[in-house]
Amino acid sequence: MPSPKPFGSSATPDFPHLTLKGGAIEFWLTGIVILLTIMFLGVPIAFSMALVGFGGLGLMIGWDPAFSMVAQVTLETGMDYGLSVVPLFILMGNLVTHAGLSDELYGASNAWLGHRRGGLAMATAVACGGFSAVCGSSLATAATMAKVTMPSMRRYGYADSLASGVIAAGGTLGILIPPSVILVLYGVMTQQDIGKLFAAGILPGLLGILGYMAAVWGVTWFKPELGPRATPMPMNERFRLLKGVWGILSLFALVIGGIYLGVFTPTEAAGIGASGALGFTWLRGKLNRKMLFSVLVESTHTTAMMFFILIGALLFSNFVNIAGLPSDLSDWVQDAGLAPLAVIGLILVIYLILGAVLESLSMILLTVPIFYPLVADLGFDLIWFGVIVVVVTEISLITPPVGLNVFVLRSVLPDVSTQTIFRGVLPFLLADVFRLALLVFVPWLVLVIPEAMG
Amino acid sequence: MSSENLEAATAVSTSDWLGKALGLIASAMLLSMMALTFFDVIGRYLLNAPIPGAFEITEILMASLIFAGLPLVTRSGEHVSVSLFINRLPPRALRIQNVVTALVMASVLVVMTWRVWVKATEMAEYGDETAYLFIPLAPVGYFSALLIGISAVLAVAQAVRVIRHP
Numbered sequence: 169m170p171s172p173k174p175f176g177s178s179a180t181p182d183f184p185h186l187t188l189k190g191g192a193i194e195f196w197l198t199g200i201v202i203l204l205t206i207m208f209l210g211v212p213i214a215f216s217m218a219l220v221g222f223g224g225l226g227l228m229i230g231w232d233p234a235f236s237m238v239a240q241v242t243l244e245t246g247m248d249y250g251l252s253v254v255p256l257f258i259l260m261g262n263l264v265t266h267a268g269l270s271d272e273l274y275g276a277s278n279a280w281l282g283h284r285r286g287g288l289a290m291a292t293a294v295a296c297g298g299f300s301a302v303c304g305s306s307l308a309t310a311a312t313m314a315k316v317t318m319p320s321m322r323r324y325g326y327a328d329s330l331a332s333g334v335i336a337a338g339g340t341l342g343i344l345i346p347p348s349v350i351l352v353l354y355g356v357m358t359q360q361d362i363g364k365l366f367a368a369g370i371l372p373g374l375l376g377i378l379g380y381m382a383a384v385w386g387v388t389w390f391k392p393e394l395g396p397r398a399t400p401m402p403m404n405e406r407f408r409l410l411k412g413v414w415g416i417l418s419l420f421a422l423v424i425g426g427i428y429l430g431v432f433t434p435t436e437a438a439g440i441g442a443s444g445a446l447g448f449t450w451l452r453g454k455l456n457r458k459m460l461f462s463v464l465v466e467s468t469h470t471t472a473m474m475f476f477i478l479i480g481a482l483l484f485s486n487f488v489n490i491a492g493l494p495s496d497l498s499d500w501v502q503d504a505g506l507a508p509l510a511v512i513g514l515i516l517v518i519y520l521i522l523g524a525v526l527e528s529l530s531m532i533l534l535t536v537p538i539f540y541p542l543v544a545d546l547g548f549d550l551i552w553f554g555v556i557v558v559v560v561t562e563i564s565l566i567t568p569p570v571g572l573n574v575f576v577l578r579s580v581l582p583d584v585s586t587q588t589i590f591r592g593v594l595p596f597l598l599a600d601v602f603r604l605a606l607l608v609f610v611p612w613l614v615l616v617i618p619e620a621m622g
Numbered sequence: 623m624s625s626e627n628l629e630a631a632t633a634v635s636t637s638d639w640l641g642k643a644l645g646l647i648a649s650a651m652l653l654s655m656m657a658l659t660f661f662d663v664i665g666r667y668l669l670n671a672p673i674p675g676a677f678e679i680t681e682i683l684m685a686s687l688i689f690a691g692l693p694l695v696t697r698s699g700e701h702v703s704v705s706l707f708i709n710r711l712p713p714r715a716l717r718i719q720n721v722v723t724a725l726v727m728a729s730v731l732v733v734m735t736w737r738v739w740v741k742a743t744e745m746a747e748y749g750d751e752t753a754y755l756f757i758p759l760a761p762v763g764y765f766s767a768l769l770i771g772i773s774a775v776l777a778v779a780q781a782v783r784v785i786r787h788p
Contacts, residue, residue, distance in 0.1 A: 210708040211723050212701035215730050222733070235733075239741035242734055242770075243763060246685035249677050255652055255687060256659065432663065435680070439659025446656070464649035465694075472648075472691025473700055527702045570706060 196491035199224045203484065213530040214473075214480040221483030228490055237486060245479050249435065250356050255471040256438030257347045261303035262463045262470075263445035264419070268452055270316045272412035273298045278320070279401045279409040286388035286395035288324055289334040292317040293380035296338025297373060298413065300345035301420040302445070304352075306528075306565055310339025310573045314580045327394040328584050330387060333592025336573045337380055337600070340562035343528070345373035346424050347441065350532055350561070352434070353478065354554045357533070358540045361551075362434040363427045364618035368555045370424075371613055372603070376562075379599035387595050419444050428621060477530050485537030494541040501542065508546040512608060515539055516560055523564020527572060532561060555614045556607060563600045566593045640772075641697065644690050651687035655680055675755035682752075685762055689769040696727070696773040699780070717784055724781035731774035739767035 203220040207213055218238075226234035245251070277291035277298070284290065296313050303309050314335045321331040343350045346366035355362040388395040401409075423441040426432035432440065449455045488494075501511055522531050536557065543553050565573045574589045607613055658676055666672035673679075695701060708719060742763025750759040 206726075207704050208707050209723075210703050210705065210719055211726050212703040214701055215727050218730050218734075219726065222730075235737050236741075238734060239737035242738055243685070243741060243766060246688045246766065247681040247762070248684075249681050252655065252680050252684045255684060256656060259652060259656060431667075435677075436659055436663045439656055440663055442656045443660040461645075461649060464652050465645045468645070468648035468652055468687055468691040469695055469698075469700060471652075472688050473695045473702065475688045476692065476695070477702065525704060525706055527704075530702055570704075 193492075193496055195224065195228060196488045196493045196496075199484075199487060199491065207526075213527065213534075214476040217477075217480030217484040217534065221480065221485070221487040224487035224491065225483070228487070238483065241482050241486070242479055245475060245482060248356070250362075251352075251475075251478075253352050253362065253434045253438045254349055254474065255467060256435065256442050257304045257349055257352065258470050258474075259464070259467045260347070260423075260438065260442040260445045261305050261308050261349075262467050263442065263449050264299075264302045264416075265308055265312045266459060266463060267415075267445060267449040267454055269302070269416050269448065270295070270299055270312050272409075273416055274313070274316045274320070276409045276413045278398075279406040282398035283400035285392055285397055286330070286384040288317070288321045288326060288398060289330055289384040289388075289395050290381045292321070292331075292334045293338045293377050293384065296335070297341050297345060297377040298416055300341040300373065301424070302347075302416055302441070303342055304347040304349040306340045306342035306562070306573055307576045309342035310335055311576050311580050313339060314577055318581055324398050325396050327592075329588050329592030330384070330394045331592070332577055332581060332584050332589040333594070333596055334380060334384060336566050336571070336577050336589055336593050337383075337596030338377075339573050339576075340565045340600075341373055341376050344369045344376065344555070344558050344562060346370065346427075347438070348558070349474070350529060350558055351554060353474075353529070353533065354536060354557065357536050358550050358554070360554060363430075364551050364621060365554050366424060366434075367428055367618040367621055368551050368614050369558065370617055372555055372559060372607055375603050375606070375613065376559075376600070379603050380596055383595040383599040415448055419448070474529060477533055481530075481533035481537065484534065488538060493538060497538070497542045498545050501546075508548065509608070511542070511546060512548070512556075515543070516556070516604070516608075519557070519560045520563065520567070523561060523570075524567050525570055526564075527570070528561045528565055531564070532557060549611065549615060551618055552611045552614045556604070559600070559604050559607060563597065563604065566597060566600075641694060644694050644769075648687050648690040648694070651683045651690065655683045655687070658683070675752070678752040678755050678757060682757065682762055685766060689766040692769055693773045693776055696731075697776045697780075701727070720784045721781045724777050724784070728774050728777035728781070731770055731777060735767050735771040735774055738763060738770060742767055 199220050203216055206219070207216045211219070222234055222238055225237060274291060274295040277294040278288060281287040281291040281294065292313065295317065296309055299309050299313055303312070314332075317335060318331055322328075342348070346369050348366065348369060351365045351369060352362055354360070355365045384395065419441060422444060423432075423437045426440065427434055427437045446455070446460075449459075506514075519531070519535070522535065526534075540550060540553065544550055565571055568574075568590050571590070571593070574586060574593065577589055578584070578586055658673065658679060662673045662676040703723075708716065711719060742760050745763050746758075746760035751757055752759065
């Protein structure tokens with residue numbers, strides 16, 4: 169369903185000085201330096217970007233058009249139909265978190281894997297992947313799965329480092345396996361099809377689960393005492409527990425299958441998914457007025473916070489675009505005679521550095537508008553690039569010093585130290601780096617499913 | 623620690639009704655968005671009767687939800703920021719940082735309020751409305767401006783609170 173643009177028709181600001189091109193390098197470079205400075209001085213990221221974006225625009229195109237742009241970007245972003253997926257998927261994820269579906273998921277994967285060496289940790293990786301299939305947030309996935317899996321792993325004598333490491337790493341799959349809020353925002357910014365982006369996340373997500381299982385296998389190969397075997401379950405019990413995951417599976421099939429087959433638009437799928445999640449919460453007797461209200465309020469907080477980062481990022485990217493940053497970048501790349509893959513390598517290094525200090529969503533909203541024109545220029549597929557950006561962001565979620573998933577785990581598991589978690593995460597980081605390289609060199613792995621959509 | 627508790631307590635007592643009211647509004651918007659989408663899809667596929675102009679209502683609900691959420695996020699200091707270096711500041715410098723940050727936020731919000739308000743009056747003048755249901759858009763603009771304005775006030779209040787409580 170196309171959305172008409174109600175705003176801007178009456179008072180689109182025109183930009184008389186738009187001819188200002190080239191020689192504006194000092195403009196955007198200064199802008200970026202000021203942005204980073206005030207961000208590190210603790211001004212919230214959304215406000216830093218809005219401030220620098222607005223200031224830069226005012227100096228370049230005049231204050232009147234800059235003022236108009238502030239109003240236009242603010243209102244248009246708030247009313248963008250394409251973005252209405254975001255609050256609905258956030259609501260769905262928060263409802264699923266409270267519905268207790270995570271218990272069954274872990275119960276089932278545990279029944280099949282628990283008796284192996286490190287099996288409970290492998291089961292955790294699988295359950296995190298499963299939970300990611302109905303939740304679009306990495307932090308929520310890590311926090312939810314920690315509550316279910318950590319007590320069980322401790323009971324069987326698993327080392328805290330391995331147990332917390334696999335939860336932190338498994339949780340990162342939340343933003344990759346569809347639905348994914350970050351992929352939606354990427355799609356809106358780069359005008360890519362959300363359905364295709366979601367489809368592209370599936371196989372890399374499965375690879376992620378396999379990679380984490382391999383990491384567990386490797387760690388317990390050297391130190392079996394970190395992850396002892398649990399008693400095997402009889403086959404009929406295993407199948408009984410497997411049936412418990414029908415809730416998650418049907419929700420995933422309905423939402424993602426619906427988008428994939430073109431039955432629903434992403435917004436419709438998100439609305440149906442949130443309603444379905446509400447239904448499950450009710451079926452399980454977990455629904456009451458107090459819980460519903462707190463879930464709704466929590467979801468609106470998250471939504472409002474994200475939208476203001478987006479508004480700030482849009483103002484900032486308008487500024488750097490008018491200052492000619494994308495064309496300057498292309499020129500540099502051409503002058504330097506860099507191979508396209510070398511450029512991707514450089515971009516990934518920048519992400520790893522930024523990811524070590526910036527929160528993931530802000531990092532993506534800030535950088536994607538800068539990089540995607542260049543990446544498209546070099547002939548890369550933007551669906552592929554979206555998945556690559558998300559995978560590198562997953563890595564940043566578990567990298568010190570600002571590995572957000574690690575800090576979420578700290579708040580859920582106050583008795584495990586940050587160092588222990590970071591130590592436990594190391595093998596999984598290796599698996600992630602390997603997966604990232606694989607996806608960069610074999611784009612087919614990302615693109616085969618979305619291309620089948622036609 | 624105790625000063626933090628005091629701050630939290632005063633914040634709750636002075637603006638809890640505001641928080642509750644905004645929370646209710648935003649929650650109602652979100653729940654309506656969900657219900658609207660659900661019944662639109664059901665209507666379209668099962669009864670061959672989608673809700674007319676559902677997407678226009680969705681857009682308006684979403685704008686209201688986001689702008690009603692902004693004061694809540696601002697009040698509870700949930701805007702994401704980089705705390706890596708701030709955490710290492712001595713208490714005195716940290717207080718100055720808190721005040722300056724709150725004032726920077728307030729000034730950005732004031733500019734936004736003003737310009738969104740101007741935009742809303744323009745929309746009222748031009749009689750801007752949605753394409754299908756002819757819902758006038760100016761009220762959405764005024765509503766947004768008002769809530770951004772409240773957020774600005776809350777940011778200033780934050781600065782004042784830090785200055786007052788040593």
